[in-house]
Every structure is written in C-alpha cells, then in structure tokens.
Amino acid sequence: STDAKTREADVVVVGAGVAGVCASIAAAEKGASVILIDASHGGGASALSGGVVYAGGGTVQQKAAGYGHDTPENMFTYLKEETQDAVDEETLRRFCKTSAQNLQWLEKHGARFEASLCPYKTTYPTDRHYLYFSGSEEAYPYNKIADPAPRGHRMVHPGLSGSELWRVLFKSAVGLGVDFMPVSKVTRFLRDKNQRINGVETKTLPKSSPSFTRHKSLSKKEKQYQMSLRPVSKWYHNRALNLWNRDAHLQTLHAPSIILAAGGFSFNPHMRQTHMPEYSNVAPLGTWRDDGSGIALGTSAGASVAKLDRMSAWRFIYPPTALLEGIAVSASGRRMLAEDVYGAALGGIMIQRHAGRGFLILDRTQWRKARQQLFQQTSGPVLMQRFHWMYWGYKKAGSLAGLAAKFGIAARGLEETVREY
Structure with a gap:
C-alpha cells in the first residue's frame, strides 16, 4: 500500500520533474524497484518549461535539417567555451558523446522531436518550428571556435511543450512499475548502525486522506498562475501547504540508493541573498517548491556544493x-x-x-x-x-x-x- 508507514525499494528518487522521472525510468529499466516522490503532484519546473532538450553530435533531426556535420567533438568545443569550468571535462565529453542516443532514448519513452528548423534567431520558436539555434552557436566568438549547429530540440506540442514532455515520460515510468508518491517531502535521511544512509523519512499526505483531492486541485491552480499572476499562484500554494501541514504524516522509506533531483533555490530569498546577492532582485523562474531543500538534504549527508553563486538570468533581445x-x-x-x-x-x-x-x-x-x-x-x-x-x-x-x-x-x-x- 502506498499509505503504509514503512516501505522498501531498491531506489528512492526525490523530485519528480523530468530529471527525476528519467532517473526512475533508467533504474526501472535495469530491473530495480523504484519509489519516486514529489513535494507536489509531479512535473516541477520542467512542466512549466518550453520542453527544449539541448542535443547534438549528429541527431536524426539535425541530419534531416542539413546539419549532419555536427559531431560530438564539435559540440564539446562549443560547450567547453560556453560553460567554462561549470562542468568537468569528462562529464561534458560524455554528455556530448551520448547526446544523440540520449535523445533517441527520450523518443523511445514517448517524447517527439522533429527537424522543422526555425529560419530566424529566437529564444523559443512558434508552433511552426521545433529545431533551432537555442544558444550562442552563431554568435561571436563562439562561431569562430566551433561550427554552428542547431541543438535546441523542442518537444512537439503546441505552446510551451514542457508539460507534455513530462507527461509522456511520467507515463512511461509508471508503465515500467515506478511507484509514485505525491505530496511527500523528505524530512531527513535514515542511517543504519554503521551510519550508512539506508532510506529517508517523509512527511506525506496520503491519497486516502480527504484532503488529498483538494490539495491536488489547489496545486493545479497554483501551477496555472505561476508564470502570469504570481500573487494568485502564491495564494493557492499557501492553502495547499496548509493542508499538507495539517494532515500529512510521517512515513519511512528504506532503500540502499537515494537519488536527489529536487530542484534549485530560485524561490528561497534567504539562499539567494546569501549566495548570490547581485541576483536577489531577478524575477525567479520555477515553482514555489524550488526552495533549496534538496540541496540542504544533500549537504546534511556530507555532500559538497559548488557554483551556488551563479544563476541563469535571462535577457533576450531577440526575436524580432x-x-x-x-x-x-x-x-x-x-x-x-x-x-x-x-x-x-x-x-x-x-x-x-x-x-x-x-x-x-x-x-x-x-x-x-x-x-x-x-x-x-x-x-x-x-x-x-x-x-x-x-x-x-x-x-x-x-x-x-x-x-x-x-x-x-x-x-x-x-x-x-x-x-x-
């Protein structure tokens, strides 16, 4: 039962955005039993996004659009200049080398991409186009370092495509046997007698609770207004949070492997002021649950952190x-x-x-x-x-x-x- 006070699995994944869902699928494909938990009802910031996957090195869509010359090495050369020291070289090379096959993996699990190349520079293409130059590939000095290639692969879906990308991947995860526990927030790690982490304690609003359906309805409204009317979104969020505080109870999940995919801290004013004061007035993107709790959970286990002083703050001049x-x-x-x-x-x-x-x-x-x-x-x-x-x-x-x-x-x-x- 998903409402049982104590449960076991091979893997517990914390955070059910696209990253957490993909981690769950990958584990389930290898035969692991997986519990995927989320502080809300899944989707996270991914479901509010444009659903664009940055991929290259010779994807099917690139080749169809006439950019088959893009190689993993060409992609690496560009990204190394763009990311500087944010990602270590080994990880970045692996990302570029496996990029095309990773896109095919997403397609295997329901994602759809196509080769309709946007003919003009844009931050996000209209519904006529689903492949575009999404970064600085054509800009100086990057165009002198590597051959420009379009790598923004947008999920085929009208409007902002992120919600549909998340939906099809989540459907695949559930089909593989991943057990989803919504409205569950990790309170602490559990440890065995040798102090090795062997699970998590959660505060969960069970599906059997009379408050669960009301919480889901409030959360849906919260997400609906997140990008346009933030005070209204906050109103719904606070009421959903009150239900969780009142009716959620503690559960224990035992697992030898814990994966954290719980988002950043764009909606935590204290962390932003502490780590990146110069960005403190930038309007945040994401959800109210991007509060840094996943980062705090990781550091509580002794994990190191880096680059907390950097934020992706956008000012796009184009289009038109x-x-x-x-x-x-x-x-x-x-x-x-x-x-x-x-x-x-x-x-x-x-x-x-x-x-x-x-x-x-x-x-x-x-x-x-x-x-x-x-x-x-x-x-x-x-x-x-x-x-x-x-x-x-x-x-x-x-x-x-x-x-x-x-x-x-x-x-x-x-x-x-x-x-x-």
Whole structure:
C-alpha cells in the first residue's frame, strides 16, 4: 500500500520533474524497484518549461535539417567555451558523446522531436518550428571556435511543450512499475548502525486522506498562475501547504540508493541573498517548491556544493530579429557584447559588470522593421513581453545626445560607439 508507514525499494528518487522521472525510468529499466516522490503532484519546473532538450553530435533531426556535420567533438568545443569550468571535462565529453542516443532514448519513452528548423534567431520558436539555434552557436566568438549547429530540440506540442514532455515520460515510468508518491517531502535521511544512509523519512499526505483531492486541485491552480499572476499562484500554494501541514504524516522509506533531483533555490530569498546577492532582485523562474531543500538534504549527508553563486538570468533581445541590428550598451555608452548571444550570457554580463542595466539602441528603420516582424516571429509569453517593449517600454529622441539624456547614458560614449559600429 502506498499509505503504509514503512516501505522498501531498491531506489528512492526525490523530485519528480523530468530529471527525476528519467532517473526512475533508467533504474526501472535495469530491473530495480523504484519509489519516486514529489513535494507536489509531479512535473516541477520542467512542466512549466518550453520542453527544449539541448542535443547534438549528429541527431536524426539535425541530419534531416542539413546539419549532419555536427559531431560530438564539435559540440564539446562549443560547450567547453560556453560553460567554462561549470562542468568537468569528462562529464561534458560524455554528455556530448551520448547526446544523440540520449535523445533517441527520450523518443523511445514517448517524447517527439522533429527537424522543422526555425529560419530566424529566437529564444523559443512558434508552433511552426521545433529545431533551432537555442544558444550562442552563431554568435561571436563562439562561431569562430566551433561550427554552428542547431541543438535546441523542442518537444512537439503546441505552446510551451514542457508539460507534455513530462507527461509522456511520467507515463512511461509508471508503465515500467515506478511507484509514485505525491505530496511527500523528505524530512531527513535514515542511517543504519554503521551510519550508512539506508532510506529517508517523509512527511506525506496520503491519497486516502480527504484532503488529498483538494490539495491536488489547489496545486493545479497554483501551477496555472505561476508564470502570469504570481500573487494568485502564491495564494493557492499557501492553502495547499496548509493542508499538507495539517494532515500529512510521517512515513519511512528504506532503500540502499537515494537519488536527489529536487530542484534549485530560485524561490528561497534567504539562499539567494546569501549566495548570490547581485541576483536577489531577478524575477525567479520555477515553482514555489524550488526552495533549496534538496540541496540542504544533500549537504546534511556530507555532500559538497559548488557554483551556488551563479544563476541563469535571462535577457533576450531577440526575436524580432531586427532588434539584433541595434547596439546593446551599458550606462557608459559602450557596447557590452555581441547582441545575438544566448540570453543568460547577456544577463550575466549585465549583472556582473553593469549593475543589471543595459540599453538597446536602434534607429527608426530598425524599429519599424522589428514591429513588422513582431507577430510573425513571436507567440505566447514572448509576444506579450515584446509587445510591451515595442509599444510602451521604450524612449525615443531626435539625437543620440537627447536619447542618452533620457536614459542617463554617457552621451560621448554612446556617440563614439555608434560611430564605431
């Protein structure tokens, strides 16, 4: 029974986003009994995402789109420059070498990808395209280091595809016998007499509880408003949390192997202020349960942590692609970097070097061209943001000096930059 106070398995996976579900599938394929637990009802931040899998090295979709020249070594060369020291070389090489077969593995478990290449630079393609240059592959200096290739493989599904990617993988996991325990939060590790970890204690709202159905309904509403109306989402989250606090009870899960896949800490203000104060005002992406509890659980077992001072903070200039004809400058008026880099590269430079501020300078012709491209190249949340930019969130002037004055940019630096570029 899933409501039993004590249970056993070969593997317990903590966190049921795409990472946790894939770990569960991999273990089940090898014959292990698996219990997959989640603080909510599954999906995590993955189910709110665009459902894009970064893959290369010669995927079927790349070859069909005319980019069969992408090799694992070419992919590694690019990613090594992009990620710097964030991933050790052995892990990165393995990731690149197995990338194409990993994509096929996802397809085996229900994911769908195709070769409809987006013909323009975008942060997320419309429903007409499902393969695109999702990083800085075509931008300087990366295009001088490795041959550019499209590696953003978007799950085939209308709108944001992450929820469907998660759904098909979760269905496969359950079909393989993975036992799912929703509304379960790990309180501590269990240890044997030799102090080896041999399980976890959870606080679980059982499916037999009268509160379970109500919790699921509240959580569904919470997720529905997470990306658009965050205060409303928080209202639903707090009420679901109250039910869990009131009616959940302790359970014991014994397993020789524990896998943590419980998300980051984007929704933990204290951890953000402690580890990355310069990012503390960045609007977080994810779910309310991205609170760092999985990281804290790992460190409680003696695990080391790294890179807690870094965050993927996005500022995408494109689409529309005409905006890339402008110049991205800092308050000094100097150009910051190539405008067509990945959004996290631009966001990182802005925060680390320019106090989070930057300005895109365009002339009238470029601006009108961008407006004409708006509805052809954007949709969904991207369209809403760009629509605000292009009809309300801008300033204009008859001269560079006048524009600099309105924004508080150094006029001389801006004029010199525009002359140079």
